[in-house]
Amino acid sequence: xxxxxxxxxxxxxxxxxxxxxxxxxxxxxxxxxxxxxxxxxxxxxxxxxxxxxxxxxxxxxxxxxxxxxxxxxxxxxxxxxxxxxxxxxxxxxxxxxxxxxxxxxxxxxxxxxxxxxxxxxxxxxxxxxxxxxxxxxxxxxxxxxxxxxxxxxxxxxxxxxxxxxxxxxxxxxxxxxxxxxxxxxxxxxxxxxxxxxxxxxxxxxxxxxxxxxxxxxxxxxxxxxxxxxxxxxxxxxxxxxxxxxxxxxxxxxxxxxxxxxxxxxxxxxxxxxxxxxxxxxxxxxxxxxxxxxxxx
Amino acid sequence: xxxxxxxxxxxxxxxxxxxxxxxxxxxxxxxxxxxxxxxxxxxxxxxxxxxxxxxxxxxxxxxxxxxxxxxxxxxxxxxxxxxxxxxxxxxxxxxxxxxxxxxxxxxxxxxxxxxxxxxxxxxxxxxxxxxxxxxxxxxxxxxxxxxxxxxxxxxxxxxxxxxxxxxxxxxxxxxxxxxxxxxxxxxxxxxxxxxxxxxxxxxxxxxxxxxxxxxxxxxxxxxxxxxxxxxxxxxxxxxxxxxxxxxxxxxxxxxxxxxxxxxxxxxxxxxxxxxxxxxxxxxxxxxxxxxxxxxxxxxxxxxxxxxxxxxxxxxxxxxxxxxxxxxxxx
Numbered sequence: 001x002x003x004x005x006x007x008x009x010x011x012x013x014x015x016x017x018x019x020x021x022x023x024x025x026x027x028x029x030x031x032x033x034x035x036x037x038x039x040x041x042x043x044x045x046x047x048x049x050x051x052x053x054x055x056x057x058x059x060x061x062x063x064x065x066x067x068x069x070x071x072x073x074x075x076x077x078x079x080x081x082x083x084x085x086x087x088x089x090x091x092x093x094x095x096x097x098x099x100x101x102x103x104x105x106x107x108x109x110x111x112x113x114x115x116x117x118x119x120x121x122x123x124x125x126x127x128x129x130x131x132x133x134x135x136x137x138x139x140x141x142x143x144x145x146x147x148x149x150x151x152x153x154x155x156x157x158x159x160x161x162x163x164x165x166x167x168x169x170x171x172x173x174x175x176x177x178x179x180x181x182x183x184x185x186x187x188x189x190x191x192x193x194x195x196x197x198x199x200x201x202x203x204x205x206x207x208x209x210x211x212x213x214x215x216x217x218x219x220x221x222x223x224x225x226x227x228x229x230x231x232x233x234x235x236x237x238x239x240x241x242x243x244x245x246x247x248x249x250x251x252x253x254x255x256x257x258x259x260x261x262x263x264x265x266x267x268x269x270x271x272x273x274x275x276x277x278x279x280x281x282x283x284x285x286x287x288x289x290x291x292x293x294x295x296x
Numbered sequence: 297x298x299x300x301x302x303x304x305x306x307x308x309x310x311x312x313x314x315x316x317x318x319x320x321x322x323x324x325x326x327x328x329x330x331x332x333x334x335x336x337x338x339x340x341x342x343x344x345x346x347x348x349x350x351x352x353x354x355x356x357x358x359x360x361x362x363x364x365x366x367x368x369x370x371x372x373x374x375x376x377x378x379x380x381x382x383x384x385x386x387x388x389x390x391x392x393x394x395x396x397x398x399x400x401x402x403x404x405x406x407x408x409x410x411x412x413x414x415x416x417x418x419x420x421x422x423x424x425x426x427x428x429x430x431x432x433x434x435x436x437x438x439x440x441x442x443x444x445x446x447x448x449x450x451x452x453x454x455x456x457x458x459x460x461x462x463x464x465x466x467x468x469x470x471x472x473x474x475x476x477x478x479x480x481x482x483x484x485x486x487x488x489x490x491x492x493x494x495x496x497x498x499x500x501x502x503x504x505x506x507x508x509x510x511x512x513x514x515x516x517x518x519x520x521x522x523x524x525x526x527x528x529x530x531x532x533x534x535x536x537x538x539x540x541x542x543x544x545x546x547x548x549x550x551x552x553x554x555x556x557x558x559x560x561x562x563x564x565x566x567x568x569x570x571x572x573x574x575x576x577x578x579x580x581x582x583x584x585x586x587x588x589x590x591x592x593x594x595x596x597x598x599x600x601x602x603x604x605x606x607x608x609x610x611x612x613x614x615x616x617x618x619x620x621x622x623x624x625x626x
Contacts, residue, residue: 127314130604132562135581135597139322142585142593219439223567226441227582246445250453257449260442268437275433 008204008280018276024269028262032085053252071241071255072248081258083236088263091152091231092218098156099217100210103163108202110164111171112194122168125161133158137220141229151230155217163209170202204281208274215270222263238263304612308605315601316368319594320361373595378587383595386580391599393471394569394576398561400492401499402554408500409507410543410550416508417515418538428508435505440564444498444571451494466493469573495572499564503557510553514546548619555611558604 012018054060054070056077068077110121140154174180175198183197224230225239233240238259245256348354355363367373373383412432416425435443452468467473473487518524519542527537566578573579577596584592 123310123314124318127311127318129559130311130608131315131318131597131601132559132604134563134566135578135593135600136322138566138581138585139319139590139593139597142588142590143322143325215437223439223441227567227570227585229582229585242441242445249445249449253449253453256445260445264434264438264442267439268434271433271437 012276012280015276015279017272018280021269021273021276024265025273028085028089028266028269031082032089035079035082035086038079038082053248053255055252056254068258069252069254071244072252077255077258080236080241081238081262084238084241084259085262087148087231087235087237088218088221088239088266091148091155091221091237092214092266094152095155095159095217095221096210096213098152099159099213100163100206102156103160103209104167104199104202104206106160107164107167108171108194108199111168112175112190112198114172118168121164125164128158128161131158133220134223137224138229141224146224146229146232148231148235151221151224155220159213159216163206163213166205166209167202170205171198174198174201208277208281211270211274211277215267215274218263218270219267222259301613304609308609311605312602313365315605316365316598317361319598319601320364323590323594324357368598374591376584376589376592378584378589378592383591386592387577387595387599390575390577390580393574394565394578395603397492397495397569397574397576398499398565400496401503401565402557402561404496404500405503405507406550406554408504410511412504412508413511413515414538414543416512417519417542418534420516425512429512432505432508435501436509438502439567440498440502441567441571443501444494444568447494447498448571467491468494468571471575495568495574498568499561502564503561506557506560507550507553511546511550514549515542518542518545548615551615551618552611555604555608558607562600562604 052070052072052074054066054074056069057065057067058069059065060070060074064076066076066078068081071077071080106121106125110118110125136158137154140157141150144150171194175193180193180197183193188197221230221237222239222242225237226243228240228243230239231237233244241259242256242263245252245254245259248255345354371384373387375381376383376386379386412428416428419425448468451464451466455464455466467490471488471491472484473479473491476484476487479487515538519538524537524541527541528534532540562578565576566581568574569576569578570582577599581593581596584590584596
């Protein structure tokens, strides 16, 4: 690890925003991983009418305690929320990965090759940025069957443009630096220069953008599932849980509020993490590379 | 002026063409063969080939795209499968409500956002500033559907449960009441405003958060400039310095920001229209997806994209009118 990178790590570790974000995301991840270990209490629901819509901290007639209450089928909301975390976090992370890889590859290609390759990719980026994301997602979902796979792909394929722009700009300035010249003089091939010498330096902004992209992807997955166009019930996702709770908003607001708060907290954590990462990276850049911090 | 407008238009046209090409590509990627779908699985190859020729599906893709584009540009957007009427007729009804909703939200988010950002810049690093920064960060990260449901819960249900006065109990469905046609003109305006209150507030709050963060950063930046220090040293009050000098410069990038915010606004409006049953394009799109009415979804996406391009064009022109410096570059 370079001196600059370890300095960035230290500044990140000292940032309270990063600490809060890591606690929230860590809890969500643990909840998601632990979900299958806890026996689902809903295999035999018994008297649904008596068990349903138990308020938070309440007990069902059989004496079972429910931290967040129960939904309209008498299922424990805490367990449902943990189950939903699996889908929401997995879809968010995978879609962000698709976007980050696609953006990094296309951005690097445009910035490194220049010329008509750059003009072509940049034109597609500009056009794609003009398409509002949710309507385009609706189009993709309409063309295929709704489900987890298409949700990941659609969110990933509509989120790579900002990352591509960042990488392109970085690669364009980096490829004129002396160390790239030196590598070229030593006979390194363009591919090796790009992968070994240029891209590692362009990773920091990708990291920031990916943290943001995870939050956006979770928002979008939950949104699509909320509209009934993403993950389909009975598979729990925070989005379709909000949709189910919406019907009972008057009698049992907690059924919708619990997953809605979960989405809001995790997305907020992602954006806090991105903010903290950006500060850390900006500090690293000004101190080690002598470059100006990116203006916001 | 005319030259700049033409130049911007020259950039906008290929963007729209590329957007349409992207939508056409998405359409090609979809599984399923329309000919097989139309004739059924038992049809023989000769009949399928004949229909393929009739529909022009045997042509190379670029030729098909040219045909599709030609029809699209001449206003032939096909027929809605679910509603059995021209797509243009469906969209004509929905365009107005969406533009009203987004336009009003954008306007209010600017006024509110600029005010919050200015207060923060004036009291930089005070407790108010920290509190407002936290608030705007939360609002900006909050999904629109979460905020919308929270507002519904508060202002449509709880205000009624608690028996609060009528003006605080807001309707959460539609753009006007069932009996709107029977109301006198004045009550009808009030009815409209009450119906618009919650959806507009949802979008405006999220937009205002982003604008406030931006205004705060830009104003703080400008406040360090020499000309602001000069104004201060001439003995001008802090308010006058901020509003007369700093804000005027900060407004310029704000105009461009309006254009850049449009894609996010047109994404949020889909959820908000779905929740509040607002009769706009977002709600039409969601209904069309559920009915697999692809021509309508396709047209909504294209119209939203064209609105973004148009909005950016207008923002560029406004910036050009406001800022003499950009004129030199034209």
